[in-house]
Each structure stands twice: as structure tokens, then as C-alpha cells.
Amino acid sequence: MSISFESYKVFYYVAKYKNITAAAKALFLTQPTVSHCILGLENELGCTLFLRSQKGVTLTHEGLLLYEHVSIACEHIFMAEDKIKATNSLSEGLIRIGASETTLHHFLLPYLKDFRLMHSKIKLQIANDNTPSTIAALKSGLIDVAILVMTLDEKDPDLTITKLASFHYVAIASHEFSQLKDKLVSIKDLLGYPLICMEPNTFTRQFLDKYFLSNNHELKPDIELATADLITPMVKNDLGIGFAPYEFAAESLNNDSVFKLTLSKELPQCEICAISNNKRPLSIVSQTFLQMLIQ
Amino acid sequence: MSISFESYKVFYYVAKYKNITAAAKALFLTQPTVSHCILGLENELGCTLFLRSQKGVTLTHEGLLLYEHVSIACEHIFMAEDKIKATNSLSEGLIRIGASETTLHHFLLPYLKDFRLMHSKIKLQIANDNTPSTIAALKSGLIDVAILVMTLDEKDPDLTITKLASFHYVAIASHEFSQLKDKLVSIKDLLGYPLICMEPNTFTRQFLDKYFLSNNHELKPDIELATADLITPMVKNDLGIGFAPYEFAAESLNNDSVFKLTLSKELPQCEICAISNNKRPLSIVSQTFLQMLIQ
DNA sequence: TTGATTCATAGATGGTATCTATGGTGAAAA
DNA sequence: TTTTCACCATAGATACCATCTATGAATCAA
Numbered sequence: 288m289s290i291s292f293e294s295y296k297v298f299y300y301v302a303k304y305k306n307i308t309a310a311a312k313a314l315f316l317t318q319p320t321v322s323h324c325i326l327g328l329e330n331e332l333g334c335t336l337f338l339r340s341q342k343g344v345t346l347t348h349e350g351l352l353l354y355e356h357v358s359i360a361c362e363h364i365f366m367a368e369d370k371i372k373a374t375n376s377l378s379e380g381l382i383r384i385g386a387s388e389t390t391l392h393h394f395l396l397p398y399l400k401d402f403r404l405m406h407s408k409i410k411l412q413i414a415n416d417n418t419p420s421t422i423a424a425l426k427s428g429l430i431d432v433a434i435l436v437m438t439l440d441e442k443d444p445d446l447t448i449t450k451l452a453s454f455h456y457v458a459i460a461s462h463e464f465s466q467l468k469d470k471l472v473s474i475k476d477l478l479g480y481p482l483i484c485m486e487p488n489t490f491t492r493q494f495l496d497k498y499f500l501s502n503n504h505e506l507k508p509d510i511e512l513a514t515a516d517l518i519t520p521m522v523k524n525d526l527g528i529g530f531a532p533y534e535f536a537a538e539s540l541n542n543d544s545v546f547k548l549t550l551s552k553e554l555p556q557c558e559i560c561a562i563s564n565n566k567r568p569l570s571i572v573s574q575t576f577l578q579m580l581i582q
Numbered sequence: 583m584s585i586s587f588e589s590y591k592v593f594y595y596v597a598k599y600k601n602i603t604a605a606a607k608a609l610f611l612t613q614p615t616v617s618h619c620i621l622g623l624e625n626e627l628g629c630t631l632f633l634r635s636q637k638g639v640t641l642t643h644e645g646l647l648l649y650e651h652v653s654i655a656c657e658h659i660f661m662a663e664d665k666i667k668a669t670n671s672l673s674e675g676l677i678r679i680g681a682s683e684t685t686l687h688h689f690l691l692p693y694l695k696d697f698r699l700m701h702s703k704i705k706l707q708i709a710n711d712n713t714p715s716t717i718a719a720l721k722s723g724l725i726d727v728a729i730l731v732m733t734l735d736e737k738d739p740d741l742t743i744t745k746l747a748s749f750h751y752v753a754i755a756s757h758e759f760s761q762l763k764d765k766l767v768s769i770k771d772l773l774g775y776p777l778i779c780m781e782p783n784t785f786t787r788q789f790l791d792k793y794f795l796s797n798n799h800e801l802k803p804d805i806e807l808a809t810a811d812l813i814t815p816m817v818k819n820d821l822g823i824g825f826a827p828y829e830f831a832a833e834s835l836n837n838d839s840v841f842k843l844t845l846s847k848e849l850p851q852c853e854i855c856a857i858s859n860n861k862r863p864l865s866i867v868s869q870t871f872l873q874m875l876i877q
Numbered sequence: 878t879t880g881a882t883t884c885a886t887a888g889a890t891g892g893t894a895t896c897t898a899t900g901g902t903g904a905a906a907a
Numbered sequence: 908t909t910t911t912c913a914c915c916a917t918a919g920a921t922a923c924c925a926t927c928t929a930t931g932a933a934t935c936a937a
Contacts, residue, residue, distance in 0.1 A: 289609075292587035293894095295659055307915065314584075320895055322915060332666045335863035341903045341914050348676070348865060349666060356662030360655035364590055367651030371627045371644060381643070568630035570643060588925095602884060615926055617884060636883045636934045 294328040297321055298336065299361040302354045306343040380572035383412040385421035385433040387490065389515050393534040394452060394559050395434050398580055409572055418490035422446075425564050431573040433562040434580070436490055436532075438555060447565045451580055454557040455533040456494070458548040459540070463525040473551040474502045481509040481527030483518055491515065495530055498554060519545065530554075589623040592616055593631065594656040597649045601638040675867035678707040680716035680728040682785065684810050688829040689747060689854050690729050693875055704867055713785035717741075720859050726868040728857040729875070731785055731827075733850060742860045746875055749852040750828040751789070753843040754835070758820040768846040769797045776804040776822030778813055786810065789852065790825055797847060814840065825849075 300310035301321060311321040329336050336350035346354055373379040386395050391413070399411060414421065414430050418437075424430045426445060436454050460467055464480065484506070485491040492511075499506040509527055512518060519536050522529040522545050529536075539545045561580055563569055569577070595605035596616060606616040624631050631645035641649055668674035681690050686708070694706060709716065709725050713732075719725045721740060731749050755762055759775065779801070780786040787806075794801040804822055807813060814831050817824040817840050824831075834840045856875055858864055864872070 289591075290663070292591045292659065296584075296587045308913080316894095317896060318915075319897085319917080323894085323917090326916085332663070333670050334666060334866065338862060339915055341912095343914070347863060349669060352665055352669065353662050356658040356665070360658040360662075363651040363655040363658070364587065367648050367655075368585070368627070370647055370651070371629060374644060374647065375628050567633055568642060571629060603882090611925095612927060613884075614886080614928085617886090618925085621885085634884055638883070 290328065290331050294324050294331075295357050296361060297324045298328055298353065299357050301325055301337065301344060302346055302350065302358070304343075305345060309343075375571050377406045377572055377575060378408050380406075380408070380570065381410045381412060382432065382570075382573050382576050383414065383430040384576075385414045385416065385424050385430040385435075387418055387421065387435055388415060389436055389491070389532050389535075390434045390559050391415060392516070393532060402576060402579060406572075406575070417488060418493075419488060422562070425562060428564065428567055431563070431567075431569065432577060435560060435562060436494075436557050437560045437562075438494065439558055439560075445564060445566055447563045449561045449577070449581060450558045451561055452559040454559050456491070456530055456554045456557065457533045457536060457540075458528055458530055458550060458554070459519065459522050459536050459545045460528045460548060461522055461525045461545055464528065465546075467528075467548055468546050470549065471551045472548050474499065474504050477528060477550075478504060478507075482506065483510040483512065483521050483527045483529040484508045485515060485518075485530075486511040486513055491530070491532075494555075494557065502552060585623065585626050589619050589626075590652050591656060592619045593623055593648065594652050596620055596632065596639060597641055597645065597653070599638075600640060604638075670866050672701045672867055672870060673703050675701075675703070675865065676705045676707060677727065677865075677868050677871050678709065678725040679871075680709045680711065680719050680725040680730075682713055682716065682730055683710060684731055684786070684827050684830075685729045685854050686710060687811070688827060697871060697874060701867075701870075712783060713788075714783060717857070720857060723859065723862055726858070726862075726864065727872060730855060730857060731789075731852050732855045732857075733789065734853055734855075740859060740861055742858045744856045744872070744876060745853045746856055747854040749854050751786070751825055751849045751852065752828045752831060752835075753823055753825050753845060753849070754814065754817050754831050754840045755823045755843060756817055756820045756840050759823065760841075762823075762843055763841050765844065766846045767843045769794065769799050772823060772845075773799060773802075777801065778805040778807065778816050778822045778824040779803045780810060780813075780825075781806040781808055786825070786827075789850075793849060 297310065297314060297316075300313050301307055304310045304313065307321050307325070308318045311318045314321065325337065332349070332353070334349040335347050336353060337344040338347060370379070384395075399413075402409070403411065412430075414424060416424070418435050421430070421433045421435060425433045434451070437448065439448070439450065441448070458472075458477070460480075462468075467476075484495055487493075496506050510521060512521070515531060515535055518529040518531040519539050521527070522531075522536075523539060528548065536545060536547075540547060561577055563573070563577070592605065592609060592611075595608050596602055599605045599608065602616050602620070603613045606613045609616065620632065627644070627648070629644040630642050631648060632639040633642060665674065679690075694708075697704070698706065707725075709719060711719070713730050716725070716728045716730060720728045729746070732743065734743070734745065736743070753767075753772070755775075757763075762771075779790055782788075791801050805816060807816070810826060810830055813824040813826040814834050816822070817826075817831075818834060823843065831840060831842075835842060856872055858868070858872070
């Protein structure tokens with residue numbers, strides 16, 4: 288029916304080397320095989336493509352006509368193969384990473400730096416958004432991998448979740464509230480104080496909402512913030528009790544400008560996780576990146 | 583070793599139809615065959631090319647990368663096939679014809695006209711030169727076919743010679759030489775008159791040289807011309823006895839402004855022949871053209 | 878639930894792509 | 908001249924793999 292593309296590759300080499308024997312070597316075939324293949328192609332196209340002689344072969348007019356197109360075709364295919372090889376060997380490529388501010392600041396940045404050093408030709412696209420939006424982007428294929436804070440009880444058959452590090456939220460307060468220091472503070476107690484936390488539609492907030500609800504109370508914060516790194520400064524300025532990732536508060540805790548509340552019911556454990564969409568295969572580049580995070 | 587080009591054709595169709603089943607139909611293959619082929623290609627390239635779903639398939643990033651090149655490659659190959667088909671179907675092409683002035687004027691022109699009418703897309707390249715140069719051009723592949731006056735005793739293993747028409751040379755004179763009219767003129771007689779013929783390095787001249795020599799005389803013309811159509815006018819103007827193709831003199835013979843000498847030894851028979859180089863295959867177009875001349 | 882899509886897998890088979898061996902041919906070297 | 912060499916074509920055998928049919932699995936719509 289239609290001519291095998293394979294014969295065009297053979298044709299290309301024969302035309303290029305002007306010699307069937309040489310082309311055969313380049314193609315890892317024998318001379319009769321190539322000869323037969325060209326004969327077949329000539330038959331199917333209904334014209335002679337080469338003039339045979341003892342010095343090799345030369346293109347006829349029809350052969351030249353064919354070669355003008357086939358050479359372009361072959362070179363494009365070789366180009367394509369090279370490009371795929373390049374992406375496989377990480378000398379080219381793109382990873383689109385979705386991350387929350389929290390994971391970006393307190394986990395991802397040093398890895399990104401290392402990865403850039405190791406694979407300078409790979410472009411990194413960081414989509415910084417809140418957890419729900421990032422998950423949505425992952426599902427729709429807009430990003431390849433997400434690095435987010437999660438509780439491991441979340442199950443979604445479409446997502447592959449890999450734990451990377453533990454993560455803690457703490458409740459912190461300034462010395463304005465020193466009456467709470469070294470005391471076991473119940474959730475009910477907390478409700479009597481101004482509370483500072485993240486705005487709705489963030490994982491941190493949803494996590495706290497759930498925590499309060501599971502203890503039969505409702506979280507009604509007095510101050511809602513869009514970025515986690517604003518919580519500690521707010522707390523320092525005596526504006527209330529804040530809930531923040533431990534790492535965001537670490538420095539202030541160390542220099543004693545704020546203190547950690549001891550809650551009668553501990554905040555549940557969270558994890559920083561790498562999440563990928565198992566409906567979309569990960570490119571080699573993305574796999575390499577993930578591998579680095581896991582180790 | 584190297585990836586079969588055939589799988590790229592399959593890949594192209596699958597990417598184009600975004601559907602393995604549809605691609606299989608277009609390729610006159612079954613769905614499992616195409617599926618298997620794509621799987622093999624993915625394996626060899628070391629990456630996933632398509633996202634499979636129940637609605638069909640979509641390209642991954644690597645797949646898109648590949649498609650950008652492979653689509654160009656495939657389209658070039660299809661273009662090439664179309665062009666070859668076009669030249670085979672005579673809706674495209676070129677014939678390079680070598681002809682002498684004589685054959686062009688008195689044989690070829692009406693055929694060329696007809697051929698153009700029948701195959702308007704075929705370009706005709708006419709190389710008008712003397713016989714030896716035309717034969718050289720034919721042997722070196724500069725022209726596809728030559729239409730020349732020859733004597734059929736010429737043998738050359740590289741050339742295929744086909745007789746197309748008989749051809750006559752005549753000796754003519756004006757009434758200034760009426761003493762020769764209706765007389766049997768010998769070659770020796772001729773030498774006493776001024777002779778007009780073609781310049782050396784033309785078939786006509788070599789033909790006459792041979793004729794004189796075979797009768798133990800030497801042709802020493804008084805006037806040598808480069809073009810055959812000048813001979814009759816020269817003769818008309820009483821400049822001497824001329825040797826010309828009968829057809830060039832026909833009109834003047836009919837209106838009696840010149841007369842034909844009756845030679846004691848007739849000029850040998852000549853033929854208008856089509857000549858092709860049997861070391862180079864004739865294109866379909868050239869074959870068609872030759873066919874027309876023969877019939 | 879059923880039926881209609883989709884793609885993947887398994888196993889059988891026949892065609893053909895490939896090989897080796899050989900022949901023919903023309904050019905260059907002996 | 909004769910020999911040698913490099914090239915391409917042909918013939919015939921064989922093994923591989925491309926392709927097929929049959930089936931499974933998954934998803935979606937009616």
C-alpha cells in the first residue's frame with residue numbers, strides 16, 4: 288500500500304554516500320540488503336533513482352527530486368532523536384514546580400539551588416500559589432510536580448504523594464501574654480485571646496479549622512494574613528496568639544522575643560510532600576528532580 | 583541499533599488523529615499493531631510520548647517535541663512521493679532534447695508543438711547544436727534524447743538509435759549552371775564548379791567528405807556555411823553548386839528557381855534518428871516523448 | 878446494567894527483511 | 908594482454924518480528 292519509511296532512510300544514506308556498500312556499512316546492513324531495498328523503492332515509485340556504475344551510484348533526476356525532500360525529512364528525524372536524547376540526558380528540559388510559600392521558603396530553595404548547579408540547562412518554572420490552586424494545576428497538567436504541606440490522611444487516587452520532611456505548626460505569643468507561658472493551654476482557653484492565622488483557602492487555615500472543629504470549637508481569627516511570614520512579626524507586636532510553621536518562628540523563639548504555647552491537645556503532625564499526577568507520566572527531568580528531593 | 587523510520591510514520595498518524603484506532607485505519611493496520619509500535623518507539627526513545635485515555639491519546643511534552651520535527655519530516659516525504667507521482671503522470675517534468683538545425687526545422691517542430699498541447703506542464707529544453715556536440719551532450723547526460731541525421735552504419739554500444747524518418751541530401755544549382763541540367767554528373771565533373779556546403783564539424787559536411795573520399799576525390803568547398811538554410815539562397819544567387827537537405831531546397835525546386843543535379847553516383851541514404859544514452863535510464867516523460875516520435 | 882468507546886496484552890503465524898554465496902562488469906594495475 | 912579490485916545484482920535459505928485475532932480492562936453514556 289504505502290511505501291515503508293525505512294526505505295527512505297536507506298535511500299538517504301545511499302544518496303549521501305553515493306555508494307551502496309558504504310551506505311550498508313553505515314546502516315549496519317549488508318550490501319545486498321541495501322541494493323534490494325533501493326530496487327524495491329524504485330519499483331514502488333515507478334522510476335529509476337540511481338545510475339549504477341563501478342565507481343558507485345549517482346542520482347537520476349527523479350532521484351534528486353526525491354533526495355531534495357527526503358534529506359530534509361531525515362535530518363528532521365535525526366534532529367528530533369537528538370532532542371529527545373538531550374532531554375533524557377538532562378542537557379535540556381523544563382520542570383514546572385508548584386509550591387506554597389511555606390515549602391518554598393523552608394524546604395525547597397536550597398534544593399532548587401543545588402539542582403540548578405547540577406543541571407544548568409534545565410529551566411525551572413515555579414508556580415507559587417496556595418495549596419488548593421496548586422493541586423488543581425497539578426491535576427490539569429499545568430505543573431509537573433507540587434511540593435506542599437499536607438497531612439498524610441488525604442487520599443486521592445490520581446495523586447502520588449511522597450513524604451519529604453516532617454513539619455510542625457506551633458502556637459506562639461509575645462510576652463504581653465506571658466500568663467500563658469509554661470501553662471497547659473486548652474483550646475477553649477485560646478478562644479479568649481485574639482488569634483492570628485492565615486486567610487481561608489490555604490492549607491494552613493484549613494488545617495487549623497479542622498483542628499478546632501475536631502475539638503468542638505470554631506476558629507474565628509481576629510487577624511487573617513495572606514503570607515505566613517507575616518505571622519511572627521504580628522505576634523511580636525503583641526497583636527495576638529499566632530499559628531505559624533515552626534521554622535517561620537524559630538529565630539524569634541530562640542531570641543526569646545516570642546514563646547511557644549504548650550497546648551493541652553497537640554496540633555496534628557504535618558508533612559512536606561512531593562505530589563505528582565499519576566495520570567501523566569513524569570519526564571526524566573522531573574523524575575531526577577524528585578529523586579534529589581527524596582534522598 | 584537505530585529506530586525504524588516506519589515507527590515515525592505511525593507516530594505521525596497517531597499524533598495527528600489523537601487516536602490509535604483511527605490512525606490504525608488510516609495506516610491499514612490494526613489497533614494493536616499501532617499500539618505496539620508506539621509502545622516500542624517510547625521504549626527506544628526512553629520516554630512516554632502519549633497520554634492514553636478513553637477518549638484517545640494526547641501528546642506529552644516529549645511527544646510534542648518529537649512531533650514538531652516528525653511532522654515536518656513526514657510532510658516532506660509525502661511531498662516527495664507526490665512529486666514523483668506527478669512526474670510519472672506527466673503532470674510535471676522536463677525533457678532536454680538535443681537537435682540539429684536540420685532536424686529541428688524539418689522534423690521536430692510539429693511534434694514539439696503537439697507534445698506541448700498534450701502535456702502543457704512538461705518543460706522542453708532544446709539544445710540546438712551540431713551533431714558531434716549533441717552526441718557529446720547526450721553521453722555526458724546533459725540532454726535526455728537527441729534527434730539527429732545519421733547514417734545507420736554508425737555503431738556505438740552506449741547509444742540506442744531509432745530510425746524516425748528517411749532523409750535526403752541533394753545537389754542543386756541555379757540556371758547559371760543549366761548546362762548540367764538533365765545530365766548525369768560525375769563527382770569529377772563537380773570538382774570543376776564552385777561548391778557550397780556546411781562548415782566542418784557538422785554531420786552534413788562529414789557525410790559529404792566521406793562521400794567524396796569514397797569516390798577517391800576530396801571535397802574542397804568554395805563556400806562554407808554554418809546553417810543549412812543559407813545554402814539554397816546562395817545557390818539561387820548563382821554562387822555555385824550546393825549540397826542541402828532536400829527539404830530545405832524543396833520550395834526552390836518546385837518554383838524552378840534551382841534544379842536538382844542527377845549524380846552518376848547517388849548520395850547515400852540518411853536517416854533522422856532518435857538517440858538515447860542507454861547508460862542512463864529514460865524518465866517516463868522522455869519515454870513518452872520518444873514514443874510519440876516513433877508512432 | 879448494558880453497550881460502545883478507548884487502549885493494552887497475549888499468543889500464533891506468515892511474510893519478509895536479512896543473510897551468505899555467487900555472478901557479472903568495468904576500470905585500473907600488473 | 909591479463910589480473911586484480913571494487914562495485915552492484917541475483918538467488919536461495921532462514922529466522923525474526925510485524926501483524927493478526929482474541930481478549931481484557933477501563934471509562935463513559937444511555
